[in-house]
Amino acid sequence: MEQAHKGINHVMENGVSIVITTSHNASKETVELAKELSAKFNVPYYNRRHISERLKDGTLKMYYVVDSNKNLSVVIDGQKLFFHPGISKIRMENYKREGRDFLLEALRPESTDIVYDGTFGLGMDAVFIANFVSQVVGTEVSEHIYRVVSYGIANYKSKEEWINRALKRIVLFNEDMKEFVKKQPDRSYDIVYCDPMFENPVFESSALNPIRPLASYDTIDGTTVNELIRIAKKRVVIKTLAKDGLLERLNKEGINFDRVIVSKKNGLIFACIDLV
Known part of the structure; x- marks a missing residue:
């Protein structure tokens, strides 16, 4: 990317x-x-x-x-980027209180699943996902994001034991998703998850602002999605925003989704291709 x-x-x-x-x-x-x-x-x-x-x-x-x-961080243009799973903690608290989470509804994870997260970023989704599966394998193309986040995954200690267990279930590689998936065998992951940077981001979301100067803004196309389908056993889930045009472009390239879950609160979309 x-x-x-x-x-x-x-x-x-x-x-x-x-x-x-x-x-x-x-x-x-x-x-x-x-x-x-x-x-x-x-x-x-x-x-x-x-x-x-x-x-x-x-x-x-x-x-x-x-x-x-x-702790390790990287500072660029006055913005500090560091690893902290605090948002995952808040997400878990919300899930326990409300009994639902849109990402979990999309992924439908099982405890024995191996999940591939192709666009890892700060790992905000991956840490949460890892609590519900046996392993999360991630790729992050930015060398600097990878260094900070992989260091954090290896060294962060939380008061929440579920976070510590989840971190041990994550394996992260500094690779381009598009190149990484080409090397993976057919049906090598139970679930494949892709969360490319949004085209029209909400800049008020300060938690993500430090990542923007270092992140990849490469999008995905039908060829990439077909590769994701090839390496998945159960499903592929793509996260985007309602105001972005990603799903429309993929539809025009022949990619059809079995389920589309929309959060009215923040406009997030989880588009699901169910293979079983």
């Missing part, structure tokens, strides 16, 4: 480098962890006191931060 900042890597296309640093007044252990991640990511380590001057002179617009709690 094409990345919004396609040239962002060790050095951005405009020559601005990417570094890793710590929060202010970092402990020795925090500095050592930042240096370890520096080697792992192949990006330079900078002492925190040198960051401000590089931001002022424009030679730095993006950097990783290891904080005093050993």
